[in-house]
Amino acid sequence: MGKSMYTFVAITALALVGLAAVPFNAAAEVKEVRLAKQYGLGYLPLIIMEKQRLIEKHAKAAGLGDIKVTWATLGGGSATNDALLSGSVDYISSGVAPMILLWDKSKGAVKGVSALISSPNYLNTNNPAVKTIRDFTAKDRIALPAVKVSIQAIILQMAAAKEFGQNNFSKLDKLTVTMKHPDAMAALLSGKSEVTGHLTSPPFMFQELDDKRVRTVLNSYTVLGGPHTFNVFATTKAFHDKNPKIYAAVFAAQEEATAYINKNRRAAAEIYREASKTKESLDDLLKEINQPTVSYTVTPHNITRFSDFMYHTGTIKSRPRDWKDLFFPNVHATKGS
Known part of the structure; x- marks a missing residue:
């Protein structure tokens, strides 16, 4: 091997070492985001996000260009969990309990992005x-x-x-x-x-x-013993870590959708009525959204009551130290519980 070849190999090796040290987050950002929601007013923020193309809006504002966003509507926590684990979707929405169960089974590889709604059942x-x-x-x-x-x-x-x-x-x-x-x-x-x-x-x-x-x-x-989060939004740690700009755009879209609902209740009810094809009147839907026990918020509430119970009954094997173990850092500064 000649001197020039040794030089080439050395430079290539150094380049590879250098590349290995550089985060690939920007290059790894996906061009398509796949999300699953379920039936009911508990998923209204996601319906708003879909209809107003808020993820696309925030992704473009983050310099990600035009990304494809696809939505699926599934029928329960088991179906959404299976979809996430199989790689069919990137984000799921579900009740608190299925998310905690998935966190436990995945050993923390799946976590909550945020709450969607506090509501009684x-x-x-x-x-x-x-x-x-x-x-x-x-x-x-x-x-x-x-x-x-x-x-x-x-x-x-x-x-x-x-x-x-x-x-x-x-x-x-x-x-x-x-x-x-x-x-x-x-x-x-x-x-x-x-x-x-x-x-x-x-x-x-x-x-x-x-x-x-x-x-x-x-x-x-x-x-x-009081209000609790009903539905949550979740994704995998792998998606969160590899796609920080997309993740931030999705969460920003959810925050905007939540603010929209709280400021424009009637308009939000109209969007839900059209999307769900429900036969309920607009006035009835508005009355339901305005119930004092119903709150659209990204802040998790009373999560620990669920996780503690599920741990004591053997439904999950690992006990979270607190609710923050179950969620990504973007909601840790909220007054959750």
């Missing part, structure tokens, strides 16, 4: 014999998005633990069935299904109560 029933959860029998079925793992399933376990004792937290699990919220509402209101209970969220819980045969036997705010 109601357990409604059409069975006149059911006054409290103690009155459900083997003949009843309680519909929720995913047996054992959805936020509704964990809320029911928490309620059972309070009612029947900690060791009996799963007492009502045998009565639960997995159904998408729209299908479960239809089953409950038909009066002809085995489904006599539905543990659900806005707007479905309000729509069901318009029927005089239906009443609420459980409110999740009562179970947890």
Whole structure:
């Protein structure tokens, strides 16, 4: 090998060493972002983000040019978790409990980006014999998005633990069935299904109560002792680390969508009505969004109550030190819990 070749090899080696030391974040930024949302008013910030093309707006402002943004609508925490783990999507939205479960199973490789909404979940029933959860029998079925793992399933376990004792937290699990919220509402209101209970969220819980045969036997705010985050936004640590500009653009888009909802309630209700194809009136939707118990915010609330319960019941193996373990740093400065 001649001197010139040695020089070339040496320079190439040094260049490679230098490149290895340089972060590849800018070069690794993706050109497409894939997101999954679910059914209901709990996902209104994401609907606003989609309809107003806010991710595209903030990505362009960050110098990323025109990026492709694709959205999917899935039917529950299990489906969204599977989509993220399989690499089918980059971001998911789900209840608090599925996100905590995914954080545990992935050993922290999946975390929350932020909260989406604080809202109670109601357990409604059409069975006149059911006054409290103690009155459900083997003949009843309680519909929720995913047996054992959805936020509704964990809320029911928490309620059972309070009612029947900690060791009996799963007492009502045998009565639960997995159904998408729209299908479960239809089953409950038909009066002809085995489904006599539905543990659900806005707007479905309000729509069901318009029927005089239906009443609420459980409110999740009562179970947890106060307001709690219902839905969260999540992604993988790999996506977060490799795409810092995209990540920042997505979060900025969510913050803008949340601010829009809080300043333009009627317009937000109109967007939801058009996107969801619901038959509800605009006034009814606006009334639901304006409920004092419903708050659109990126700040996580009462997360630790969920994670502690799930750890003590063995649903998760690792116990977060606090709620910040479950979320990326962009919300750590908020007054979360």
